[in-house]
Amino acid sequence: MNNGNLKLYLNRTVLSIAVEEIYTQEITGEDSNQRILQYARDLGIKDYTNDDLSWCALYCNWVLFKAGAIYTKFLAARSLNILPFHVKKEDMIAGDVVILWRDCVDSWKSHVGIFVNWNDDNVRLIGGNQNDQVKISEYPAERILYIRRPTLHPQSNLILKHCLYCGADFYSCQCVPTML
Numbered sequence: 001m002n003n004g005n006l007k008l009y010l011n012r013t014v015l016s017i018a019v020e021e022i023y024t025q026e027i028t029g030e031d032s033n034q035r036i037l038q039y040a041r042d043l044g045i046k047d048y049t050n051d052d053l054s055w056c057a058l059y060c061n062w063v064l065f066k067a068g069a070i071y072t073k074f075l076a077a078r079s080l081n082i083l084p085f086h087v088k089k090e091d092m093i094a095g096d097v098v099i100l101w102r103d104c105v106d107s108w109k110s111h112v113g114i115f116v117n118w119n120d121d122n123v124r125l126i127g128g129n130q131n132d133q134v135k136i137s138e139y140p141a142e143r144i145l146y147i148r149r150p151t152l153h154p155q156s157n158l159i160l161k162h163c164l165y166c167g168a169d170f171y172s173c174q175c176v177p178t179m180l
Contacts, residue, residue, distance in 0.1 A: 010150045011095025013067040018095075018114045018126045018134075021059070025133030026051040036128070042066075043073055059128025060097060060112045069150040077112035083148035092147055098125055099146040100139055110145065113137070 027033045032051040039055070039062035040048035048058065057077045064071035072079045080097050087096055092115050102109035113127025122138040130137045 008093070010067060010069055010152055011093055014063055014069060014095040014114060014150050015116070015126075017066045018063045021063075021128075021134045022126070023133060023135070024128070026129075039128075043071070045073055045075070048075065054129060056112050056127050056129040059134060060114060063114065064097070064150055067150060068153055070153050076108075077110040078108075078145070080112050080148060081146045083151065085149040085151050087147040087149050089141070089144060089147065093149075095150060097148045097150065098123060098144060099148075100125075100143040101145050105145070111139075113139075115147070 021035075024035050025033065026036065032049070036051040036055055036058070037048065039058050040046075043058070043061055043065055045058070048055075054075060054077075057072075057075050057079060060077075060080060061071040061073065070083055072082060077099055081099055083097060092098075094116055096115040098113055098115050100111045100113075101107060102111055111127065111129075113125025113130070116124040116126055116136055118124070118141075119138055121141050123141050123144060124136055124138050126134065126136045128134050
């Protein structure tokens with residue numbers, strides 16, 4: 001598999017795993033959704049005990065981890081900016097990690113999601129903690145701070161080889177683009 005195909009393959013794996021979690025949502029009140037808490041346990045984050053805490057970065061890191069990509073163990077969205085492969089807006093492909101500013105560009109507050117596609121001047125991301133759930137949402141493109149391409153973790157065995165939905169090889173599968 002050449003380097004270009006490997007990047008495409010890894011991005012499709014990231015997107016496929018991300019889509020599997022759509023509609024996972026917080027539980028209002030004192031209880032927490034055990035699935036969201038499992039994201040933290042899978043990453044070895046012991047102090048994440050309540051889904052009322054921000055979890056967009058937790059979700060993206062978990063997706064990257066499951067895909068065999070490099071990830072962080074930080075809960076801040078901007079922490080994913082340390083991922084090694086920078087991408088320009090015009091070169092984005094589905095599965096890239098996108099970090100957005102929230103209140104204002106200089107604020108520490110941010111959001112992170114996985115790129116799905118463009119809708120006019122808006123970027124569509126699948127992410128966690130988007131209205132308290134995993135879903136696809138649109139954001140103005142001018143809010144993009146950083147874009148990173150998933151990079152294979154050195155200790156990964158590239159977990160998925162086939163689409164989780166149709167079973168086809170990722171190069172011939174058409175599920176992910178048609179689902180979104």
